[in-house]
Amino acid sequence: DSVTYLLNPNKPLDEQQYSDSQTYDDYFEETALNSLQQMSILNDMGKKAGFVLNDEQKATIKQAMDDIRSAAAANQFNDVDKYLRAMYGRGLDEKRLLKLLETSYYATFYSQALVQEWKDSFTDEEKAAYYDSKRREYDLITYYSYFVDGSADNENGIDSETAMANALETAQAIAVARTEDTFGELVYKSASEDQKETYKNYDATRRENVAPASITNEQWKAWLTDPARAYGDTTTFEADSGYYVFMFTERNNNEYNLENYRAIAISVEKNADTGAITSDTLSAAQAKVDELIAAYNEDPTEDNFIALSDKYASKSADGSSSSGLYENVNMSMLSGDIADYVFSPERKAGEVGYIYTDETFYVFYTKEEGKQYNLVIAENLMSQEKYDATIEDLSDEYAVKTNIVFALAKRK
Incomplete structure (x- = not known):
């Protein structure tokens, strides 16, 4: 101990x-x-x-x-x-x-x-070879996971042993899935009534671009990072009060370029009485975004975008530094719509665009890409060893x- x-x-x-x-x-x-x-x-x-x-x-x-x-x-x-x-x-x-x-x-x-x-x-060849020898530790993993509760239900006469047996049966029934949609359907079917609204969205169980170092359970990590893992593989793991069921979907080998960009976040105000976003407050925020982009287009430079951030930003986006600058961003640092936008292959240096997510408009200025991330990981590890x-x-x-x-x- x-x-x-x-x-x-x-x-x-x-x-x-x-x-x-x-x-x-x-x-x-x-x-x-x-x-x-x-x-x-x-x-x-x-x-x-x-x-x-x-x-x-x-x-x-x-x-x-x-x-x-x-x-x-x-x-x-x-x-x-x-x-x-x-x-x-x-x-x-x-x-x-x-x-x-x-x-x-x-x-x-x-x-x-x-x-x-x-x-x-x-050399890039040396770095690529080194990364290949370490990829099990650094490739990002995308998978689905769901916990089936096996706690005793004394009010309904279900003891812990029976509850665990029922949980295992449910987990194994979900584990027959071989596609993401089927996994989502089976999770939704098994979810309790008060959870169905959550699991109606099949992505509620999705874990995207997870770094192996962040997976603290060694059994889970060993299974998920096994080089033999292939799309649709499933398994179950026993826990103290239930069972986890996992589906592996893909491995990201980090062969992409780090991203550099600036961001201005514009929150949508909520109605003072109801605390809800209304069509009027949404339209007002959209108008502010349109005004910002029009002002940028009058002088389409990074310096102008920085100046506009002081005027228009209502809060900093996650991970931002001065003037909303994000540098050397990797995929495990972002998620959801922001990740989809930033890492879209359609992005070009010098362009400005925006998305609306989580009750906030994000206006982006895309800068030149950084280095290829797997090579960055390798050179950092190689130089540290030396x-x-x-x-x-x-x-x-x-x-x-x-x-x-x-x-x-x-x-x-």
């Missing part, structure tokens, strides 16, 4: 367990040593490679230091050194902090440059140095 150890800030760290084998003092020391070790390795590697920070990177360090000074002033400290001692303990002053920031950021910026260099060195191996190869050499430095620091 797993044990949860909560940190008590009023008790010494070496008297509190972080895990069965470590105290909090051990854990924090190990984490600090590992960070110090990687930082030292990357700084030395960067200097040997002649890596120099650019002006933007130097400005980032300066801003971090300025933020510390601002925090000191905001907390009524007229001396940054006193603020640092109050926040982090003795041994840290402004001069040492600046050195730490420079060392830490240098390691970060060099590691980013190094990883990008590796990514650029991998990074880990590089650090591991040098870790023993730096272990003694960092241990000595850390021990000296703890004495201060």
Whole structure:
């Protein structure tokens, strides 16, 4: 059984367990040593490679230091050194902090440059072959699933054993389906009266473009990601209080391009008295969309679309950043009508269009596509493996140095 150890800030760290084998003092020391070790390795590697920070990177360090000074002033400290001692303990002053920031950021910026260099060195053929070896972990899965309740119904004299047997029989009856429509029909037929409205829509049981990593049940994941899975395959799984029935439909190998776009969301107002959307409020929102698109067409540029977002957007669309910008969006990040629009093969860079879904109009500006996603997954994994191996190869050499430095620091 797993044990949860909560940190008590009023008790010494070496008297509190972080895990069965470590105290909090051990854990924090190990984490600090590992960070110090990687930082030292990357700084030395960067200097040997002649890596120099650019002006933007130097400005980032300066801003971090300025933020510390601002925090000191905001907390009524007229001396940054006193603020640092109050926040982090003795041994840290402004001069040492600046050195730490420079060392830490240098390691970060060099590691980013190094990883990008590796990514650029991998060929598409190498990336495709690597992804193929990992596809079971990363191909997206589309399937249908439905839970048949097997809870006891004491009021009607049905004990748990009988209820579970009935649930299995129902699940197996649904599992004879070999098409999506048949699966939907059988689910609707088996659903209780209070659920029929939900399952009248056959897509209520559909799970589209699901990443295997998000499937927490290992039995389900093993079955769904089995390379032998084919359209129409079905199975059942026993749960504590019923049975799940699954139908596999398709596997997405991620051989598509990531999408980049901007979005302006315009909500349809509801009647103040009834709380419902009316034909008048829907027409008003539609008129606003038409007005926005007309204004865009007067100057069909991305900059104009950004400016219009400030005027017309009533809320941000899911996942948006500044000016409603979405970058490197993959299929598992979107669903429904928005996914259908964004990933439609009809989309072209520079076009503007809209959809209406979930009581909201979404107006889109399509940008140039990103990289092919399976190759992006591969280059990220390949570069991470190479990074880990590089650090591991040098870790023993730096272990003694960092241990000595850390021990000296703890004495201060």
